[in-house]
Amino acid sequence: MAQMNFGGVTENVVTREEFPLEKAREVLKNETIAVIGYGVQGPGQSLNLRDNGFNVIVGQRQGKTFDKAVADGWVPGETLFSIEEACERATIIQVLLSDAAQIACWPTIKKHLTPGKALYFSHGFAITYKERTGIVPPADVDVIMVAPKGSGTSLRTMFLEGRGLNSSYAIFQDATGRAFERVIALGIGVGSGYLFETTFQREVYSDLTGERGTLMGAIQGLLLAQYETLREHGHTPSEAFNETVEELTQSLMPLFAAKGMDWMYANCSTTAQRGALDWMTPFHDATKPVFEKLYQSVASGEEAQRSIDSNSQPDYREKLNEELRQLRESEMWQTGAVVRKLRPENN
Numbered sequence: 001m002a003q004m005n006f007g008g009v010t011e012n013v014v015t016r017e018e019f020p021l022e023k024a025r026e027v028l029k030n031e032t033i034a035v036i037g038y039g040v041q042g043p044g045q046s047l048n049l050r051d052n053g054f055n056v057i058v059g060q061r062q063g064k065t066f067d068k069a070v071a072d073g074w075v076p077g078e079t080l081f082s083i084e085e086a087c088e089r090a091t092i093i094q095v096l097l098s099d100a101a102q103i104a105c106w107p108t109i110k111k112h113l114t115p116g117k118a119l120y121f122s123h124g125f126a127i128t129y130k131e132r133t134g135i136v137p138p139a140d141v142d143v144i145m146v147a148p149k150g151s152g153t154s155l156r157t158m159f160l161e162g163r164g165l166n167s168s169y170a171i172f173q174d175a176t177g178r179a180f181e182r183v184i185a186l187g188i189g190v191g192s193g194y195l196f197e198t199t200f201q202r203e204v205y206s207d208l209t210g211e212r213g214t215l216m217g218a219i220q221g222l223l224l225a226q227y228e229t230l231r232e233h234g235h236t237p238s239e240a241f242n243e244t245v246e247e248l249t250q251s252l253m254p255l256f257a258a259k260g261m262d263w264m265y266a267n268c269s270t271t272a273q274r275g276a277l278d279w280m281t282p283f284h285d286a287t288k289p290v291f292e293k294l295y296q297s298v299a300s301g302e303e304a305q306r307s308i309d310s311n312s313q314p315d316y317r318e319k320l321n322e323e324l325r326q327l328r329e330s331e332m333w334q335t336g337a338v339v340r341k342l343r344p345e346n347n
């Protein structure tokens, strides 16, 4: 494990150089890894593990996603089973059900957690909010986490491109003395580029804050506020969209992804630089209290409870699809659909 300096703070990081794939295969050579759930993370992690040469099976309930697993080459009765049968066959149970479904399936999973097995999550949710989820593992199994920091879809596409998404890892319980080598081997196996150390609680608090904040919730809120302002002052939809979203994702975000914010600023006009440096502070000050409120809502368990309550409803998928439809059909994103078609590479 390497100690690395992140802006003056030292953290533990594991890279593929120090823990190569061959070592991961050696560590897990006698294990049967069961990926339970085939939604977004399930396909990414199981297909990467399979392509990396691990002994992996999938446990999925019947329905559309079971059929998707078959289409992806998992064979019923050989590598694809019911959730119960996969848990029984596994030595490592990777719980990649939705966080709400983990509660419903916990009695089935728990039944097959015999001594020495490993229970793996990709989120700190189930364990951290145990008063709300009721998920309390027996003391004689390892409880570990690899949480890819991005969508399962990106985990798979980046793997196929020869790249790797970063993941955090944590050990909640080391019953066998092998929890560390197991968790790192799994992290490398699922296609992580590098792994940084965390705890279950820090992972879930930062993850819930990030997705509600800058990664998903705040970004839509901020983009819409600017788009609306431009439209209310008579700018056309294409102009408002291009100045709000298209330029950000196509031109400027790749620059600061590659070399940092100062590099992106340095590649814009002095007029833009002066304005950005002046206005970053008012935007920071206006949003900081909202981020603090969000963090408190995460830390109190309110966000977890809301997610459990809404995602446990029988009609949650229909309601969610309706909300996503409204987003898709909003003027800003309808404009986005037309703008995307105009990109020469899409013609």
Ligand SMILES: NC(=O)c1ccc[n+]([C@@H]2O[C@H](COP(=O)([O-])OP(=O)(O)OC[C@H]3O[C@@H](n4cnc5c(N)ncnc54)[C@H](O)[C@@H]3O)[C@@H](O)[C@H]2O)c1
Pocket: 037, 038, 039, 040, 041, 042, 060, 061, 065, 095, 096, 097, 098, 099, 101, 104, 105, 122, 123, 125, 147, 148, 149, 150, 151, 152, 153
């Ligand atoms: N989506 C991501 O890219 C992502 C990224 C990082 C971490 N995670 C974490 O990974 C885990 C899996 O998330 P996901 O987004 O892949 O899940 P998901 O919402 O896509 O659902 C996964 C599976 O749960 C199954 N399922 C739902 N309800 C069920 C029930 N009642 N009984 C049996 N099966 C049921 C579905 O069939 C599906 O195959 C979660 O802990 C999540 O927080 C997800």
Ligand SMILES: CC(C)(O)[C@@H](O)C(=O)O
Pocket: 148, 149, 150, 151, 152, 207, 211, 215
């Ligand atoms: C992909 C995300 C947002 O990072 C993940 O945390 C999720 O919940 O889907």
Ligand SMILES: [Mg+2]
Pocket: 207, 208, 211
């Ligand atoms: Mg998340």
Ligand SMILES: [Mg+2]
Pocket: 148, 149, 150, 207, 210, 211
């Ligand atoms: Mg996340």
